[in-house]
Each structure stands twice: as C-alpha cells, then as structure tokens.
Amino acid sequence: MSSITDQQAACALSIIIVSYGTRDDTLACLASLYAHPPAVPFEVILFDNASPDDSVAAVAAAYPQVRLIASPDNLGFGAGNNAAAKLATGDRILLLNPDTIILPHTFAGLIDFAARTPDRGIWGGRTLFGDGTLNPTSCWASLSLWSLFVIMSGLTRAFPYTRLFDPEIYGGWQRDTESDVDIVTGCFLLIDRPLWERLGGFDPTFFMYAEEADLCLRARRLGARPGISPAAELIHLGGRSETSRPDKMVKIMRGRTTLMRKHWSPAAYRLGLAMCWLWALSRMLGSHVLPGRRDNPQSSRADRAVVWQRRREWLAGYPDVAHVKG
Numbered sequence: 001m002s003s004i005t006d007q008q009a010a011c012a013l014s015i016i017i018v019s020y021g022t023r024d025d026t027l028a029c030l031a032s033l034y035a036h037p038p039a040v041p042f043e044v045i046l047f048d049n050a051s052p053d054d055s056v057a058a059v060a061a062a063y064p065q066v067r068l069i070a071s072p073d074n075l076g077f078g079a080g081n082n083a084a085a086k087l088a089t090g091d092r093i094l095l096l097n098p099d100t101i102i103l104p105h106t107f108a109g110l111i112d113f114a115a116r117t118p119d120r121g122i123w124g125g126r127t128l129f130g131d132g133t134l135n136p137t138s139c140w141a142s143l144s145l146w147s148l149f150v151i152m153s154g155l156t157r158a159f160p161y162t163r164l165f166d167p168e169i170y171g172g173w174q175r176d177t178e179s180d181v182d183i184v185t186g187c188f189l190l191i192d193r194p195l196w197e198r199l200g201g202f203d204p205t206f207f208m209y210a211e212e213a214d215l216c217l218r219a220r221r222l223g224a225r226p227g228i229s230p231a232a233e234l235i236h237l238g239g240r241s242e243t244s245r246p247d248k249m250v251k252i253m254r255g256r257t258t259l260m261r262k263h264w265s266p267a268a269y270r271l272g273l274a275m276c277w278l279w280a281l282s283r284m285l286g287s288h289v290l291p292g293r294r295d296n297p298q299s300s301r302a303d304r305a306v307v308w309q310r311r312r313e314w315l316a317g318y319p320d321v322a323h324v325k326g
Helices: 006-010 023-035 055-062 077-085 106-116 145-153 193-199 211-221 245-263 266-286 297-309 311-316
Strands: 013-019 042-049 067-071 092-096 100-102 122-128 188-192 227-236
Touching: 013 023, 013 077, 023 042, 023 055, 023 100, 042 055, 042 077, 055 067, 067 077, 092 193, 106 122, 106 227, 145 266, 188 193, 188 227, 193 211, 211 245, 245 266, 245 297, 245 311, 266 297, 266 311, 297 311
Parallel strands: 013 042, 013 092, 042 067, 122 227
Antiparallel strands: 092 188, 100 227, 122 188
C-alpha cells in the first residue's frame, strides 16, 4: 500500500496530507500536486484517518508513489500529522489539506519565501476560494480577551474586516504583502523539521482545530517568526471533511477553550470562558430575532440551539494529553 520514491534518499521536502472522507478532494489535490510539483526532491505521505469512503483504495490505485498510511482509527488532524511526520525524511515538512489545489506557482513561491527568510522557521501563503477570491483563513492573529469581547458583543458583525473590531482575521488585509503573522493555518504550513521535532509536533490534546495556533505560539517562544507570502498561493476549498455545522462549531469552540486553558492565566481563562458562554447564549437568543443564514434561516436557528445545548462539552475543552515540548 505504500511506495517510496527514489527521491527520498535526498529529500528536501516532505508533504504530509491527512484525510478523512475526502476521496474526490484528495485525488484532485494529488493531481494538482503532481501536475505542478516542487522543483526540489520531495515525498508525499498521506495519512488516512479511517475514512468511511474508499479513499485509501482510490489513492493507492491512482498514486502508487504516495506513501500511504491507512489508520484503523480516526486520530484527528494533529495526531494524524504527528504519526505521518515520524516517517518524514525531508529537511522541511509541509502540512497540506486534502481540500487544496496546487497552482503552477504555489511551490516556487513557498520555497523561495523560505529560502529568503530561513530564520522564520514557519512559512505559509495566500489561500483562495474556488472562484479565485480571497480565502482569508491562511493565517490568524492570536485569540485574545479583546477578540472574544468584540465577537461576543456583536461589534465584529457590525464592523467586519476592520483591524479594531475583527482583529483575529487581521482586519481588511488582503494577504497581498509578505508579513509576520501570529498563526499560519495548518492547511498550508511549512516548517523546518528540526523545529517540528523540537516542539514535538502538534499537541495531541487538540483533536481538531486550534492545534496550529498552539504550535505557532510555542514556536514563537523558541524564536520562530511565522509569516506568509502572497507568492505562495493556492486554492483552499475549506470545510470539506466536516458535514455537520454544529459539530464543526463545537470542535472549534473546544479547540479555543483548550487553547485558553493552556496559554492564558487562570483569571484570563475564566473570563474567556464567560465570554464564550455569553457569545453562545446571545447567538441562540438572537437567532429568534435575526434572520441568520440567508439560504436557510431555520437551519441556522437549529444549529445555534445545538451549540448552546452542548455548551458543557465545549466549555470543558479537550482533556489534557501529556506530550509536548517547547
């Protein structure tokens, strides 16, 4: 089921893809990757998280050169990447989502960016939606009490894409300039392998969401300077492995509350939890007044009710797993 290319003997880049139930997207991602490959020796390692579709068989048949790992269990995004990275031989590791499409200039821009700024340790790029418009989720500013407050109070909704009231998304910045960022998103994240190993990879406490925020926060404490370049550009469709909106939001909130518990002071953490609670309550109550999603307001109301009903789950975060370094 696995095939190792001769290039691995002197591998510069290990590309890791973690998939779950995304057969068609994964095949499209691999097709674009091999159509526009890096100009350096590379390997591709695909870790499949017990997909319920026939992803493993399809990839094995179409791309025998991919080193394919079929996990019997769904370990989550972070632990899946950790397991795959143990097999990586490249000088640098690129984490790549299966719902991405490589463009002709993607790898050239990324590799050049890393070569020019080797002190960064972590590099990312500019992501686009399928229609070519900006997908701003390639990077984030750190979660803070202020960002929680403006989201909870509705100021972000009232003044979207502004530096003051939408700080986590870096306001209206179009990702069209090279810049330092707090967090490079795990859908397209290049990291020096020695730094990855020093950090111990992702903290497996985070099953899904916020693991890259934790990784970048720990890396910055070790002197890394995460950054993105618009020359490293690709398509990121987003959200393809998560079909339930409430489940996705609960996982996002579990990740955020776990991040606060790990990195914030006890007082800030308690205040942050209170604001998350108020945010969920206000969204649930507001759904009875505001229209919510234009395409399906009834579904929006039901989704918010489910997130509120499951508040004990996400307020508790993920249970701690002894692991990390850095």
